[in-house]
Amino acid sequence: MISWFTKSKKNNQNLGGAGGANYQTGSRRKIELNSSTIINIRDEQVQRIVGEDKGEDELAPLISGFKVFRNEYNQLESAKLGAQRRGYSSVATNNVADPDSVDAKNGKSRKSSEDTMATMASQDSEGMPNSTNKDAGAAGVTTTPPTTEAGTTSTSKKAEPKPGYSSDEEKELMKGLKSSTAWKRLLKLAKKEYRLLFGAVGLLFVSSSVTMSMPFFMGKVIDVVTKPEITIPFGLTLNEMFGVLASIFTVGAAANFGRVYLIRLAGEKLIARLRSKLYQSILKQDMTFFEINRTGDLVSRLTVDTTIVSKSISQNLSDGLRSVVSVTAGLSMMLYMSPKLTMVMMLAVIPVAGYAVIYGRFIKRLTQKTQEAMGGITKEAEERLSNIRVVQAFGREAEEAVSFKKAVDYVYQLGKKEAFASGLFYGGNGFTGNMCILMFLGVGGKMVLNNEISIGDLSSFLLYTAFVGSSLAGLSSFFSETMKGIGASSRLFYVLERNPKIDFNTDKGLKFGTDTPNGLGECKGHIEFKNVKFSYPSRPDSLVFDNLNIDIKPGSRVAIAGPSGRGKSTIISLLLRMYDLENGNGQILIDGIDLKQLNLNNWRSQVAIVPQEPVLFATTIRNNLLYSSPNATEQDLEHALAQANAASFVSKFPKGLDTFVGERGVSLSGGQKQRIAIARALLAKPSVLILDEATSALDSQSEKSVQKALDSLITSHDSADANKTIITIAHRATTLQKSDLIFVLGEDGGIVEIGSYDDLMQIENGFFKTLMSSHH
Known part of the structure; x- marks a missing residue:
């Protein structure tokens, strides 16, 4: 984590970054530069730090300080930056240049640039694996990577899987997959399109029969024209x-028209169904899956790989069958006309078949590498463009362009290999075919002179040779395209056949609610963690909790406090069952029932969370609110906005609730986004409301607005709100004071203190009291 130390101009002090000026008097404010503050550095950070009411003259020192900080960051070692940019590891340090150690002449820190390298939004200090942010109203949670100790992110580097697979898990799952088995599974994917495919095959026989009859009739016409004595x-x-x-x-x-139409129709139906099925499978995966598979790669599987597989099953299959029919019919007619010339032609089949087998195997391996590389390009572009403010804030545009170009060049090199192999293959086939024609002309010419064959039959034979030659080339292409499909399909089967460790079956498990068959009545919100022992699947040797015990009574207002990296957000992930406890590692009980026995979707519908970094979709405010409760009425929306202290600013927008918020809510301020997220959570009418440091990333003015909304919820005596169990993760004293009970996480992965704010502050040299002192 990199820190700034800022000075208010009212105290006549300068402001500096990592290379700022010395300080002598006045209060000093520490600004943590992490993913949440850097993201809006150019248009919000200034106001966030010095206040909304400051003029341009007072903002200039802050901007200058940031430029100094950014310039120093740009001097970091390129090798470490490259490793960080690819996501291999992130390095964090607390050895930040102090303002007193700065050279006033040149503004540069005397500390090594290695000591000031920080994580760029890939990791923070909460001890959770980096995953996707999910703030879907009632079931969202922001997760972050595991840490080894407070404030220090692990720099361990995991060995990369071999090209062609995005993870060791995928490699293991696909191990031993034979081409024949993969082809059978490809055909099973098209089971619902069999009627269309069979219809296309029937029409294919008709069109191919007509095509293959053409040389025969042309030969007869030639004979009739050259020898009038021959009867038609x-x-x-x-x-x-x-x-x-x-x-x-x-x-x-x-x-032929019917064949092409049915094949294309089957292909479009297949690709639509395959993408839907793949997307459903992705949504049902557990968090471990998303830790090892990045978003861009999954998008590549949904788009590029499904297209290749669909084409392989539909269009490529049709072309292959047409080639088989053409070769069979052509050889039959050639044998009928001249067995001698047919034997000459067969000499070309052996080398062509050998070329096809070698080429197909090479293409299969190359396609797996190419698709994996394309997935890497997609995920890198998606990640950088979605965080463009961070890229521009650090002035990394040129470096990112170079990094992307390297990835593109790698795909280009793979394409060059494929182009060379294709040129060699088709060039060899063409040469072989042309040499056969020369042999036919030599042997056939002598046969015509000896009256062993007519000119018309020789012409027909040559045409059949051309048809058979092109069809053999088509079969070779069919084989290579099939290998491409098999290569791409392995990436799909990994997702489709992966069984999530947490069962998402909507019919299983006990359900809260009086209108359900397995009804448990209304959820009271009684939550118990009993002897919980937990470590993340990606870091099994690093314990987060060891013998954790928490008892949250129904309708209570509790807070969870503790140093960074002690697992506060991990508790929320476990409560939402993003991860499961292994057998013998304790229990999580909801109203006395083991969490594993509950229907997962039903339980998550009982919970709503307001995360530290709210996620809004690129749609209207109304649609973002309705995401948690699609059937909510207009009155419900207005009530939720009022509770979240958001009604006033929403009403000022020209379109009100129908205002488009932009991608990730970019058109709204941080405080406005957070209050919309609060309203969305409240609209779900949850039994358990979780507030995960909902104000930690806001400026002072936005914090006051959001905190007012949160305080009203925590202290509400409204009948609907009073029955809610509210869990607050916070480190601010103003928030903690309003909680009935505070659970304090300690160094050993357990609860070290429990009590009200006042009670805990009375403990001499208490852990909580020390923690609060460090925040002031």
Whole structure:
């Protein structure tokens, strides 16, 4: 964590960053620069620190101090920055340059730049694995990476899986997957499209039969024209024969249209269903899955990989069957016309088949690497663009462009390999085919001179040779495209076949509510942690809790306090059952019932959370509110906004509730976003309300507005609010004083003190009292 020390201009002091000026008098304020404060540094941080009412003259020193800080950051070692940027590790330190150790002449810190390197939003101090922020009204929680000790983030580096897999778990799950097995599973994916595919195959036979009859009829026409003594079959005249052929070709064209339409229709249905099924599977995964699979890679699987698989099953399958029919029919007609020339042609099949097998295997491996690399590009672009304010605040645009270009260049190099292999393959096939034609002309010419074959039959044979040659090339392409599909499908099967460690089945488990078959009555909000022992799946050797015991009575207002990194937010994750306790590691009871016995969705609907960093969707205020309660009335919305102290500013917007908030609520201030998040949580009418340091990232003015809303909830005597169990995670004394009971987390992963604020502050040299003193 990097700290600034700011001075108010009212005290006639300067403001500096890591390389700021000396201080002599006046109060000094410490500003923690983490993901929540840096994110809006250019348009909100100034007002956040010195107040909304300050003029441009008073803002200038802060801006200058930030520039000094940013320039020093840009001097950090490129190797460490590269590792951090790729997400391998993050380094944090408390050795921040003190203002008194700054060279006043050049404004540069005398401390090593290594001592001032900080984490850029990839890790904070709460001891939780980096995951996605979920603030879906009633079931959101912000999670952060595990720490080894307070204030220090682990720098351990996990070995990367081999190319083609995003994690060791995926590699293990896909181990031993044979191409034949993968192909069978691909066909099973298209089970619901079998009728369309069979219809397309039937039309394919019709259109291919017409196409393959063309050389035969052309040969007959040539013979009739060159030798008038030859009679036309069925006693037809030449013009009548042309009319019959035109009719046959019309039927073939209609059949070809139907084939293409049905194949494309089956492909579109398949890709739509596959994407929906994959997305559902992703949503049902546990938090461990999201710790090892980044968002951009999952998006790549949803878009690119599903397209490749769909094309492989539908269009590629159709093209392959057409090639099989063409080769079979062509060889049959060639054998009928001249077995001798057919044997010559067969000499070309052996090398072409060998090329296809080698090329297909190479393409399969290359496709897995390419798709994994494309997933990396997608996730890097998605991560950087979604945090563009951080990128620009640190002036890292050029470095990020270079990093992205390297990733693109890697994909380009893979593409070059594929291009070279494809050129070699198709060039070799073309050469082999042309050499066969030369042999046909040499051998066939002698056969015509010896009257062993007519000119028309030789012409037909050459046309059939061309058809068979192109069809063999089509089969080779079919084989290579199938290998691509198998390579991409392995990335889909990993998600589709992965069984989450937490069961999301909506029909299982006991449910709260009087209108349910397994009704337990209304949830009272009695929460117990009994002898809980827990460590994150990604860090099994690092205990977060050891023998944790908490008893929260129904309808009580409790707070959880403790130093950073002691697992306050981990308690919330366990309460929402983002992670499960292993057998023998204690219990979490809700109204006396083991949390594992409850229906997961039903339980989460009883809980609402207001996280430290609210997440709003890129839609209107109304839709963001309704996310937690789709059936809420207009009166419900107004009541929730009033409770959250948000009604006044929402009413000032020209469109009111229909105001578009932008991506992640960018058009709203931090305080406004937080109050909308509070209103959304209240709209769910939860039995348990969790306030996770909801004001820690706000400026003083926004904090007052939000704190007023929170205080009214904690001290409310309204019948609906009075029955809520409210859990507050906080370190501010003003918030803690309003709680009935405070649970204090200690160094050993357990509760060290319990009591009201006043009682805890009376304990001489108490842990809580010491903690509060450190915050002032």
